Amino acid sequence: MPTPENPKGEEVERKYTPVSSVRNNGTVDFVIKIYRKNVHPRFPEGGIMTQYLESLEAGQSLLMRGPLGQLEYHGFGKFLIKKQILQKKKIGMVAGGTGITPCYQVLQAALNGDDGTTLSLIFGNRTVEDILLRDELDQFKSNYETRFNLHYTVDVQPTIPWTHSVGFVTADLIKSQLPAPSDDTIILYCGPPPFEEMMKKHLAGLGYNDDMVFKF
Secondary structure, three states: OOOOOOOOOOOOOOOOOEOOOOOOOOOOOEOOOOOOOOOEOOEOOOOHHHHHHHHOOOOOOOOOOOOOOOEEEOOOOEEEEOOEEEEOOEEEEEEEHHHHHHHHHHHHHHOOOOOOOEEEEEEEEOOHHHOOOHHHHHHHHHHOOOOEEEEEEEOOOOOOOOOOEEOOOOHHHHHHHOOOOOOOEEEEEEOOHHHHHHHHHHHHHOOOOHHHEEEO
8 A cells, every 4th residue: 555655555554453243254344443644743644554444445455364362252251361261250441542442342242141240441532522332332331231330531521411531541540440459350451552551550550460451
């Protein structure tokens, strides 16, 4: 594909998490946010790959490979992480922006029937309008109210009635919304690199050890 450095084209690779169920055969769905030019001052060219994907028409093709990753959820609280089996009852998740997609896959797998786990999610975004998969997440909350705790936080104060948080994901917010450190708890997190660094620091400070934490 053409890039600013090489207008004639070069190979560009990005990782995306499917949001369709693994039970679907023959098709796969992705949620991909388009990062456009001249929107963010730090990234004046926007997202090279996402803008290219938006430009494609039905019938055009891409090369894909996978699946990749180091986490598998086998149901009933059983995780295979880096070839190690972990058994958990409480699943906490923290997502920033497009980092919601791997968390969404875990939600789909764990909430498909009663597998004995409880789940909690903190989802941070810049604005309310930026919240990806909000309808689907709210539906999960409605359907599984006793098993799934959902909490949003946004950087910009909403102009609509808002019962969730405003501001960054803090250690206090994690402490109030996610399960406390214990042998039967796991915390999963995903987001932009600065977000992930901050979550790593918060979780360590709250007493979660390595067997309780996984970064997608």
